[in-house]
Amino acid sequence: MIKIGLTGNIAAGKSEVGKIIKNFNIPIISTDIIGHNLLENNENIKNLIIQEFANFDILTENKIDRKKLGKIVFSDINKKNKLEKIIHPAIIKECFNFFEKEKSHDFSVIEIPLLFECNFEYLFDKIILVYANDNIRFDRIKKRNNFDDQHIKNIMQSQLNQDIKKEKSDYIIFNENKTLKELKDDVEKIIKDLK
Numbered sequence: 001m002i003k004i005g006l007t008g009n010i011a012a013g014k015s016e017v018g019k020i021i022k023n024f025n026i027p028i029i030s031t032d033i034i035g036h037n038l039l040e041n042n043e044n045i046k047n048l049i050i051q052e053f054a055n056f057d058i059l060t061e062n063k064i065d066r067k068k069l070g071k072i073v074f075s076d077i078n079k080k081n082k083l084e085k086i087i088h089p090a091i092i093k094e095c096f097n098f099f100e101k102e103k104s105h106d107f108s109v110i111e112i113p114l115l116f117e118c119n120f121e122y123l124f125d126k127i128i129l130v131y132a133n134d135n136i137r138f139d140r141i142k143k144r145n146n147f148d149d150q151h152i153k154n155i156m157q158s159q160l161n162q163d164i165k166k167e168k169s170d171y172i173i174f175n176e177n178k179t180l181k182e183l184k185d186d187v188e189k190i191i192k193d194l195k
Contacts, residue, residue: 002107002194003099003123007115008130009159011140013175013183017130018111020180020187027102030111034094035087039064048086053079074154088118095123107194116160116168128190129169131162132176 006021006028008014021028038045040063049064058068073080095110102108112120115127132140134156141152166172171193173186 001099001103001105002125004107004109004194005115005120005124005127006109006111006130007113007127007165007169008132008175009137009162009165010113010155011137011144012130012132012162013173014111014113014130016180017128017173017175017183017187018109020184021109023184024187024191026107026109026191027098027105028109028111029095029098031091031095032111032113034091036066038087038090038094039066042090045086045090049083052082052086070155071151074151074158077158080158084118092120092123107191114159116165117158121168126170126194127168128171128173129162129165130173130175131166132174134162136176 006014006018008017015030018028018030039049040046046064049069050058053069053072056068056072058064058072060068069083073083098110099108110123115121115124121127138152138156141147141155142149145152147155171190173183173190175183178186
C-alpha cells in the first residue's frame with residue numbers, strides 16, 4: 001500500500017481535492033477531523049488543553065471553542081507549540097491506525113495541512129501539494145471564514161512558505177482558477193502515475 005500525504009496551505013483547496021480522491025474510492029481521512037474528534041471526545045486531551053490555557057477564555061457551553069483557541073495559538077507561537085505537544089501524539093497514533101485498517105487497498109491518503117511544519121514526512125511514501133497563490137487564498141479565507149485581515153495574516157504566516165513545500169513534494173496540483181473537472185483530471189493523472 002502506498003501511503004500518501006495530501007497537503008497545502010490554508011484555502012489552497014485541499015478539501016476539494018480530498019473529496020475528488022474519495023470519489024475514486026480511495027480511503028482518505030483528514031487530520032483536522034481527527035483533531036476535532038479528539039478535542040470533543042478525548043477527556044484526557046480536553047483536560048490537558050483546558051489546564052494549559054487556563055488563563056484564557058477557550059470554553060463555550062463547557063466545550064473547547066476551536067475559534068477562540070485558534071485566535072490564541074495563531075497569534076502566539078509558544079501557545080501553538082504547547083497545543084501541538086498535547087494533540088499531535090494522539091493524531092499520529094490515529095494515522096497509524098488508519099493505515100493499518102486500510103492496508104488491503106493500493107493507496108490510502110491522509111489530508112494533513114501542517115505536514116511539513118510538523119515534520120510528518122516520515123509517515124508517507126508520496127506527498128501531494130495543493131497550491132494557490134497567496135492573494136487568491138487570502139480572498140478565499142475572507143469569503144469563507146469571515147475572519148479579520150490580521151487573523152488571516154497570522155494564519156498564513158504561521159504556515160511554511162508554499163515554494164519550500166513545492167521542493168519537498170512529489171506532486172503539485174495548481175488550484176488557482178481551475179474547474180472541478182480540471183482538478184479531477186489532475187487527480188486522475190496522479191493516480192495513474194502512482195499505479
